[in-house]
Amino acid sequence: MQIKEFLKKLSEASGVSGYEASVRELVREEFSQYADEIQVDTMGSLIALKRGEAKDDLPRRSIMLAGHMDEIGLLVTKLEKGFLRFATVGGFDLRVLLAQQVVVHGRRDLPGIIATRPPHVLTREDREQVVPLDKLFIDVGLPEDELSQWVRVGDVITIRRQFTELAGDLVSGKAFDDRAAVACIGHCLQHLTTLKHAWDVYAVATVQEEVGLKGALTSTFGIAPDIGIAIDVGHGNMLGVSEMDTVKVGGGPAIGFGPNIHPLMYSRLVETAKSYEIAHQTDPIPGRSGTDAWAMQVTREGIPTALISIPLRYMHTSVETLSLKDLERIGRLLALFIANLEEAFAEELGLKKAHT
Amino acid sequence: MKELIKELTEAFGPSGNEDAVREIIKKHVAEHVDEVRVDPLGNLITLKKGKPKSGVQSRKIMLAAHMDEIGVIISYVDDKGFLRFTRVGGVFPLTLLGSRVVFADGSTGVIGREKPEKRDEFPRMDKMYIDVGAVDKEHLNRKVGDVAAFVRPFVDLGQRLTAKAFDDRIGCAILLQTALELKTTPHDVYFVFTVQEEVGLRGALTSAFGVEPDVAIAVDVTLTGDTPEAHPMAVSLGAGPAIKVKDRGMLAHSGVKNWMANTAERLGVPYQFEVLEGGTTDAMAIQTSRAGVAAGVLSIPCRYVHSPSEMVDYDDVQNAVKLLVGLLSGPVDLG
Incomplete structure (x- = not known):
């Protein structure tokens, strides 16, 4: 599938953390075209294996690619006079919740809206304040007695937002964090079918x-790969945020370096981008990356890990914005990086020779 | 049951x-x-x-x-035998005032508080102490690291x-x-x-x-x-x-x-x-x-x-x- 179509499908699907099933099926459909095996682990991560063509006398090596398919969302905490109170799952920004359209995944899917008290009935103080979570509520339009038939405490709520093509190469939508990375991994697998690669590839959503x-922690433990690359989003350039803290949207993969990233993995990615003339940028990450790479790196005895960030504006809102060209470049960079993996690199990294 | x-x-x-x-x-x-x-x-x-x-x-x-x-653990013993303590787990200072605590050997202490600067001051754990009824430090049978639980x-x-x-x-x-x-x-x-x-x-x-x-x-x-x-x-x-x-x-x-x-x-x-x-x-x-x-x-x-x-x-x-x-x-x- 074209990367744009796949991203649109993924973005418009609902899959709050812990409830990723419907997104997982979309990923399965796409990845299964290129993979030799697909499995879903206990936590629900989808693991696609594309086998490498290793020479018999060499140890069997593997690389894990990780992009997360969950999105931030909401959860019903209480039914109150025909309205719904809710909590957040993941880091939602309360400023951008007002007046959003949502889907309440009750016994059936119900369209709803996050209610907003009109400015006319607010005091001046209220108007200038971010509305706290316990003052927010959702209206699905049902009377009180009917509401309780369809909705229960604990039901998941997602934001409803159509994928939008902006002018030029940019697109906007929800849950690009981090389904855009899943799209990149899909593109990588597709590209790999035209290349030869010796290492096994575990493509993990x-x-x-x-x-x-949590999914990265457990899936990495289960797979026990030799090396890993996480793909996640990084803040793209926008007004009001320092250039020092952003990467350029349309500037290509942002290759991370810092304590979470193995220096040899970083330099190998940069060399690969250079030699194939893939536009790229570097992204200093001085501490916790806050991504799957953070969990992968310290799994078991430790795994040389890299991080590629997709330049993305307006993170954790429903209008996340990115460049499609950046996604293609990341997919291609990953594929070329993988195709060039050989035993010498494993030796350079000091990987154990244990498994053959 | x-x-x-x-x-x-x-x-x-x-x-x-x-x-x-x-x-x-x-x-x-x-x-x-x-x-x-x-x-x-x-x-x-x-x-x-x-x-x-x-x-x-x-x-x-x-x-x-x-x-x-949850409980408390002795962090310091002063010259008069009063015991300063800190929390083991999520203990709220408010719940400590007026409480009794017991040590592993069954001995009891009561929780006291320094004079607050203001009458309605929120109690802080570092302004409290355990009094085990010791007449002086020599007759105290407790030491830093001893752990106590609530009595109730x-x-x-x-x-x-x-x-x-x-x-x-x-x-x-x-x-x-x-x-x-x-x-x-x-x-x-x-x-x-x-x-x-x-x-x-x-x-x-x-x-x-x-x-x-x-x-x-x-x-x-x-x-x-x-x-x-x-x-x-x-x-x-x-x-x-x-x-x-x-x-x-x-x-x-x-x-x-x-x-x-x-x-x-x-x-x-x-x-x-x-x-x-x-x-x-x-x-x-x-x-x-x-x-x-x-x-x-x-x-x-x-x-x-x-x-x-x-x-x-x-x-x-x-x-x-x-x-x-x-x-x-x-x-x-x-x-």
Whole structure:
């Protein structure tokens, strides 16, 4: 599938952390075209294996690619006089919740809206304040007695937002964090079918990243790869945010470096981008990356890990914006990086020779 | 079961000092399980072996309840024999004033407070001390590092019960009662009594690694929204055990959550769904053990959690046992 179509499908699907099933099926459909095996682990991460063509006398090596398929969302906490109170799952910004359209995933899907008290009935103080979570509520239009038939405490709520093509190469939508990375990985697998690669590739769509990197933690443990690359989003250039803290949307993959990233993985990615003339940028990450890479790196005895960021504006809103060209470049960079993996690199990294 | 609850809640067991609780549980559990062991951290791991049943897939199930309770630890002894202290787990300073504490050897202390600068000043722990009644430092039998727990006897209020350390001795009591009532099961059921939950789920982390379960259920207390001007929360005492959807640390496995809710409906056991905005349980650590565990939580609604006078509803407790016995007797359906 074209990267744009795949991203649109993924973005418009509902998959709050812990409830990724419908997104997972979309990923399965796409990845299964290129993979030799697909499995879903206990936590729900989808693991696609594309086998490498290793020479018999060499150890069997593997690389894990991780992008998370969960999105931030909401959860019903209480039914009150025909309205719904809710909590957040993951880091939602309360400023951008007002007047959003939502889907309440009750016994059936119900369209709803996050209600907003009109300015006329607010005091001046109220008008200037971010509305706190306990003052927010959702209206699905049902009378009180009918509401309780369809909705229960704990039901999941997602934001409803259509994928939009902006002028030029940019697109906008929800949950690009981090389904855009899943689209990149899909593109990489597709590209790999035209290349030869010796290492096994585990393409993983992880779950529950937004609530503590949990899918990456467990799937990495299960796979036990030799090396790993996480793909996540990084803040793109926009007004009001320093250039120092952003990467350029349309500037190509932002290759991370810092304590979360193995220096040899970083330099190998940069060399690959250079030698194939793929536009790229570097992204200094001085501490916790807050991504799946953070969990992957310290799994088991430790895994040389890299991080590629997709330049993305307006993170954790329903109008996340990115460049499609950047996604294609990331997919291609990943594929070329993988195709060039050989035993010498494993030796350079000091990987154990244990498994053959 | 009330006798058992009384015995467990009145036992001494701040995090890291769970020995007395473990001995009580060992004594009660021994005849209902096939294996008993204590792991290096102090977790009590017991196994009731499954009898294969045709048509039912046998699973390795871990039930976890933590033995430890919150407490205080002596950090400094002054010249006159007053003891400065700090918290073991989430102790609120407000609940300390006027309290008595007890040490492992059974000796008692009372908590005093420096003169506040303002009359209505919020009490701070570093402005408090423990007075064990020592005439002077020479006659003091306490030292830095000694740990104390609240003193508060169990009281049966009829429908409701109050005691210290319902968090999580009520979970321990429920696991014990479940082991006692569970006649046969197709699953290998590990009843695990964990240590050090209150200081970071540390016993669950290691015991889950050791047990390697397929499915896990933590049994612990949760907050309620049914007291005057409480923080809004749709959990009440007496409305049945609560099946966790989410807390601050984890999202329950949706398959486990549904399996519990469907079983409760089949058995006619009342239940409520729980979304807890603060706090978490052993299930958080178990869930991400090794390559992941399908983990959920059965919560006992509890008022005044982490105070010396917690309160639960006896029906909720009994219904939790009924539900667990039902869950363990049949197939695990994670949908």
